[in-house]
Amino acid sequence: MRDMKRICERWRRAGGDRDMCGLDARGNVAILFALLLVPVAGIAGAALDYSRAEALRTELRVLADSTAIAIAMANDPQSTQQLEEQARAAVMARNAGRVENVSITGEWVDELHYRIRIEADLFATLTAAMPGMSRALTAGVETVVRRPPWCR
Numbered sequence: 001m002r003d004m005k006r007i008c009e010r011w012r013r014a015g016g017d018r019d020m021c022g023l024d025a026r027g028n029v030a031i032l033f034a035l036l037l038v039p040v041a042g043i044a045g046a047a048l049d050y051s052r053a054e055a056l057r058t059e060l061r062v063l064a065d066s067t068a069i070a071i072a073m074a075n076d077p078q079s080t081q082q083l084e085e086q087a088r089a090a091v092m093a094r095n096a097g098r099v100e101n102v103s104i105t106g107e108w109v110d111e112l113h114y115r116i117r118i119e120a121d122l123f124a125t126l127t128a129a130m131p132g133m134s135r136a137l138t139a140g141v142e143t144v145v146r147r148p149p150w151c152r
Contacts, residue, residue, distance in 0.1 A: 016103050045126020053122055057139040060118045064143040068116040074145040091120055098123055117142045
């Protein structure tokens with residue numbers, strides 16, 4: 001190593017190029033920036049898409065709770081389908097162009113408890129550009145409510 005330094009010093013004194021001996025460190029930041037840009041952009045995209053999915057999940061939870069309570073209080077099988085369709089329309093209206101494949105399934109667990117599950121596929125933004133990642137994230141919630149005593 002010492003000999004290499006001596007040779008490079010002589011070369012440089014003689015008017016040789018510093019880069020020839022590997023002593024020139026200019027441009028290292030540009031190379032590091034180029035190498036780290038893709039992973040950092042991917043992490044930022046994943047964080048953005050995760051926060052959007054969590055916001056959608058919160059919205060779906062509120063909608064599932066209110067729909068399940070309305071169905072449990074209605075005590076009418078005809079209104080169940082109508083309330084589920086209203087919930088589906090509400091998700092699509094609030095998230096126009098951002099979600100697809102909204103599915104709502106509900107069932108009576110027993111005569112007092114009603115379970116509803118809402119799922120929706122959220123279009124990914126930056127994560128979809130990453131190789132191997134899907135273009136949609138699925139957000140889903142499930143709620144079970146008990147029919148109030150005055151509705152029995």
